Amino acid sequence: MLKNTDSIIFDLDGTLWDATATVAKAWQAAIDKVDYVQDEITVQKVQSITGMTYDAIYDKLYAYLSTEQRNELKAICAKEELEHMNKQGGNLYEGLEKTLRALKERYRLFIVSNCQMGYIESFLEHSKLHDLIEGHQCYGTKSLQKSENIKEIVARHQLANPVYVGDTLGDYEASKKAGVPFIYASYGFGDVPGYDARIDSIPDLEKLFLS
Structure with missing residues (x-):
């Protein structure tokens, strides 16, 4: 998949x-x-x-x-x-920049969050990762559910086979509603009933997609 x-x-x-x-x-x-x-x-x-x-x-x-x-x-x-x-700002998870830069060589990268407008921009400013994230969408823009924002990113950027990486039940449900495979970030804040793949740290994405 x-x-x-x-x-x-x-x-x-x-x-x-x-x-x-x-x-x-x-x-x-x-x-x-x-x-x-x-x-x-x-x-x-x-x-x-x-x-x-x-x-x-x-x-x-x-x-x-x-x-x-x-x-x-x-x-x-x-x-x-x-x-x-x-x-x-916040605390970036260990290995974030290295992993995203490696993934960017082969994949297009995006962010979809249920946050307010300005929050993702704050993350990008503190992380200095503007050049790696091609686009983003949040709840604060149009008050749309996360599944709809995922669909919007997919349609706007004409993505053929995207995956969604998240850590909560809401992320799992949104990815399923959007018809996008779900990768569970187990190191985050939530539990989920199922997933298409699991990572226990950000660098695990390199093993999953670049090995």
Whole structure:
């Protein structure tokens, strides 16, 4: 199934980097600016919702808030998140640049994430990998589900045999809905019921596609 692969589409959080500590710090800064959220945000809590769309995250974590309060908190969190990301970024997984540069020699590389607009750009700025990623799409652009964003990348760039690399159940489900083989990044934040291939570290992609 992977023999004729011509392109690799990556999830971001839990797949290419771990930015949960920065996100938790940013969201806590946002929470401190309002008087209607009592519980603190933790790295573990951020990891538990990684991969969900922005709207779904706030519906899950803050169901007790009014719609107006959730929307206000979401806007403040989004602003704080980008400010913190632009300053601090996240931790790139070991071997990321070497592996992506090796893969780029043979495959076209893309990113599809459920993040807000500006987040992928922040990753590219901190990682200095602009030259390796041909295109990207996120939930924040059109509020589309990840499966639809995968399909859009495939159609826009005329990809013949792409695969999707991700770490959560949402990634697995999105790839299946999009009709794209799924590679499970087991080192990330989630568990999945199945996969077409599994990697336990980023460099495993070289073994899978370049050996």
